[in-house]
Amino acid sequence: MIQLHENSIYLVDGRPEEKASIPQNEARKQTMAWQILQAHNTSGDPERLKIRFDAMVSHDITYVGIIQQARASGMKEFPIPYALTNCHNSLCAVGGTINEDDHVFGLSAAKKYGGIYVPANQSVIHSYAREELARCGAMILGSDSHTRYGALGTMAVGEGGPELAKQLLKNTWDVNMPKVVLVYMTGAPRRGVGPHDVAISLVKETFASGFVNNCVLEFCGPGIANLPIDFRNGIDVMTTETTCLSSIWETDEITRGFFETHGRPQDYAELHPGREAWYDKMITIELDKVEPMIALPFHPSNAYPIREFLANAKELLEKVEQDAARRFPKAHVKLTDKLHDGGVWADQGVIAGCSGGLFDNITEAADILRGGSTGNGEFSLNVYPTSVPVSLALTRNGATAQLLEAGAVIKPSFCGPCFGAGDVPANNGLSLRHTTRNFPNREGSKPGEGQFAAVCLMDARSIAATAANGGRITPATDMDYVAEPQPYHFDRAVYDNRIYYGFGKADPSVELVMGPNITDWPKMYPLTENLLVELAAVIHDPVTTTDELIPSGETSSYRSNPLRLAEFTLSRRVPEYVGHAKDIAAQEAERREGKLPEHLKAVLSAVGDAAALAGTTQFGSAVFANKPGDGSAREQAASCQKVLGGFANICYSYATKRYRSNCINWGILPFTIDEGTPFDYADGDCVFVPDVRRAVEEAREDIPAKVIRKDGSVEDLMLHIRGLTQDEREIILDGCLMNYYAARIAD
Structure with missing residues (x-):
């Protein structure tokens, strides 16, 4: 295959x-x-x-x-x-x-x-x-x-x-x-x-x-x-x-x-x-x-042919339950109760977004459901065409009517089901979605509060087949139906009637309309001679997603307000992180005012003259994760750390270039350590990086550091920053991308 x-x-x-x-x-x-x-x-x-x-x-x-x-x-x-x-x-x-x-x-x-x-x-x-x-x-x-x-x-x-x-x-x-x-x-x-x-x-x-x-x-x-x-x-x-x-x-x-x-x-x-x-x-x-596939929680790669999943459903769902229990100890996860009456039963089907809501997907789903019914039980089917022109074409060719007659609900063009802002299932619900991701919490539940729901990814065709069987998970290849491909007719009149086409028509006289939640970024400072960071979160999961770093769903409403959004940082993975990071940031604020908090004094004393180092050493928070940054491109996964006083990430590798770039653009030092290097340090341990500014200026890729444990003991740690461009080095030295540009405008 x-x-x-x-x-x-x-x-x-x-x-x-x-x-x-x-x-x-x-x-x-x-x-x-x-x-x-x-x-x-x-x-x-x-x-x-x-x-x-x-x-x-x-x-x-x-x-x-x-x-x-x-x-x-x-x-x-x-x-x-x-x-x-x-x-x-x-x-x-x-x-x-x-x-x-x-x-x-x-x-x-x-x-x-x-x-x-x-x-x-x-x-x-x-x-x-x-x-x-x-x-x-x-x-x-x-x-x-x-x-x-x-x-x-x-x-x-x-x-x-x-x-x-x-x-x-x-x-x-x-x-x-x-x-x-x-x-x-x-x-x-x-x-x-x-x-x-x-x-x-x-x-x-x-x-x-x-x-x-x-x-x-x-x-x-x-x-x-x-x-x-x-x-x-x-x-x-x-x-x-x-x-x-x-x-x-x-x-x-x-x-x-x-x-x-x-x-x-x-x-x-x-x-x-x-x-x-x-x-x-x-x-x-x-x-x-290629066979009809199902991706089980909590990643699109956790995938099996549907026939294989159905043959081994109890074992596979038990594994999901165990994984969920480890991730979300407050939630009481039970998915094996979906096995009954000779099948595996889902509670919901969703066809939506940039991957699912396409014209051909919905047309064929309508073919499968023609003359059938989604039933009047727990199972529901919601369909989101990807744009108004697609919705209009589906209305004109009759697919919308077929789906409505079968019991589906047609909704407007919206990405919500893909990131947890629409069609949130009931507690312990199992949702089948032709959307892009099934990461933890992408369906909108709050497992930290005892809620849990699970998303499995499937193609629209098999979701429709499942709907035709009242929610019993069914590969579309098992259905006897006639697919009738329809030509797509794009009617741009709806766009001409609603979209504002302003490229090349900039009008400087227009005033930006700023609602009360739209705020400016807080002040950020250049990198100092030395850096001291305290570990505010230590995560040993194989991969840490951007959804865990800054959750999606209801938090999206606050992304125009950096300070308010930052309150959600790591809230569904390390709930104590925000309070810890704020405590560290408060001590850094005192240091900038010429005061030396006792905790900061004690840590600096472990590596040198605390009074001398205090004037040249930034103090901030840091996150360790094995491999952070899989998933969304959202910059807030990094900017929220910086807003809370984060100055560094430490990991074995970054899951994506885009997350590493986000860190750099917000002045967060993207440290790595060698694969296989034990990292048994805990929240509250500190890492002192002497002469870090010069190291960045001189493009050194190997940077010796000291770890100061909570018990006062000191250990060596080799950090790396590899492959920085000249611009990236200057961005980090200036403290963030905005400072970088502001400095050049001033010059």
């Missing part, structure tokens, strides 16, 4: 080969990824890329902070098309006026700086980007981790907000030339197999080993021709869960058809690797062998 090939490979005349007639360094330049990246590279060095993007996209839990950062750094107008969508806080049901206040701010910013404003419920962020911004050979940057438009010939990257602020200030996205992995597809999917089945299978095979971490996936092969464009988009958006950097697909007449349907034929171009292209690794996907 899916095989990983560790060795490098050539693609010669469209077929994988071990040898080619040209040297490897020349064949490397024949990949689509190389050609697109170098076309956007402004550095002049093909190995050290400085990328300028063609367009950007943000949604309403990120664009306020991004614009505030850029505004504070001197931005006067948006230099490239920048779409502000409103698909995350569009419920406007939490926190009083603050969600709609953000939307009003967004429209005023689009008018002032020349942006594109997509009102609430018109489209989810990635649907709009596909429909209006993607272009063959282009590059798009988005402040959402699922920014992926490779199936449309567009290399897209999801990053934290500061990277978008850099583009608004006409700076660059800096990265070393990534490895490129060939994804070679053959065969055609069987009836009942959908894009999520392929995507979940791919994530299962690649995530745990980091096989494609920070690589570009390049999709080629004869199997592509057997996939409709929605099927390709549905696979592509899930490549984020492999932890790859970006993706790109060969284009063909089906791709051309997409652009023609959307009234943009000029944006199509043929994209193929050169005749002999070299790749660092290869993945082969035999589409005809």
Whole structure:
């Protein structure tokens, strides 16, 4: 089905080969990824890329902070098309006026700086980007981790907000030339197999080993021709869960058809690797062998063929219960009670967002449910078309009516079910979702308060099959139905009637509308000569997600208010972290005033003259995690640590480039330690890093430090900061990206 090939490979005349007639360094330049990246590279060095993007996209839990950062750094107008969508806080049901206040701010910013404003419920962020911004050979940057438009010939990257602020200030996205992995597809999917089945299978095979971490996936092969464009988009958006950097697909007449349907034929171009292209690794996907899949909590990679899951459901659900009990000791988790009457029964089905709410997915779900019923028991089915044009097309072709007749509920375009702001199940509920993630709490429960619900990822087709059986989990391949593919007709009148198209029309006279929850960033200070950090959280989970670092769901309403949002930092994983970090920050505030708190004096005395060190040593909090940063691109996973006085992270490795970049852009030192180095230190232990400012200035990658344990004993620890660019070093020295820009404006 899916095989990983560790060795490098050539693609010669469209077929994988071990040898080619040209040297490897020349064949490397024949990949689509190389050609697109170098076309956007402004550095002049093909190995050290400085990328300028063609367009950007943000949604309403990120664009306020991004614009505030850029505004504070001197931005006067948006230099490239920048779409502000409103698909995350569009419920406007939490926190009083603050969600709609953000939307009003967004429209005023689009008018002032020349942006594109997509009102609430018109489209989810990635649907709009596909429909209006993607272009063959282009590059798009988005402040959402699922920014992926490779199936449309567009290399897209999801990053934290500061990277978008850099583009608004006409700076660059800096990265070393990534490895490129060939994804070679053959065969055609069987009836009942959908894009999520392929995507979940791919994530299962690649995530745990980091096989494609920070690589570009390049999709080629004869199997592509057997996939409709929605099927390709549905696979592509899930490549984020492999932890790859970006993706790109060969284009063909089906791709051309997409652009023609959307009234943009000029944006199509043929994209193929050169005749002999070299790749660092290869993945082969035999589409005809893919089965309907289910990803169990708490990650899309925890996946099994549905038939295998059903045969071993008791054992597998017991494992989930045990994992949940370890993570959430206050919750009383019971999923094995879903086994009864000869099957495994779910309580809810959701088809939504940039992966699930696509036209073809919903049309085929309607085919499966035609003339059937979701039943009048516990099971419910909710369907969110990804944009108003898609919803309109589904209404006109009758799919909406079929779903409503069967008992489904049709809802507006909204990302909520993907991050815990819509369709929260009942306690111990089991929800099946064609959305992007099933991380802990992504369904909106609060296990720290004794609530628990579980999400399994499945394709829309198998969710519809399950719905037709009243909630009994059923692979769509077991259903006897006729799929009737419908042509998609894009009606842009709905966009013309509602969207504000302001690119190139900046009006400096427009005043930003600032609701009471929209606040400026607190003052941040440059890095001092020495650094002392106290461990405020020590997490030994294999991977720590950004959802654990700063939860999604109801916290999203506060992302325009850095101080208020920071109160939620690690709240669902290490609830005591915020109080601990605040205590440390209070001592640092005293130090800045010339006072020396007793605790700080005692710790500094363990490594030298406390009075002398106090004037040159910042004191802040730090987090240790084995491998932090998987998941969302949200910058708040780092900025909230900094707002609370965090100055460093320590880990073995960072799960994603985007989280590490977020740390750097907020002036958090991204320390690593060598794999295998024991880290048995605990909350309250301190790490002293002498001469750290000079180490950063001189680009030293190995930095000796001292650990001062709570009992006063001192131990050596070798820290590393590897691969910082000159700009990144200066950002850390200045204290954060905003300080970096402010200093240069002053100069």
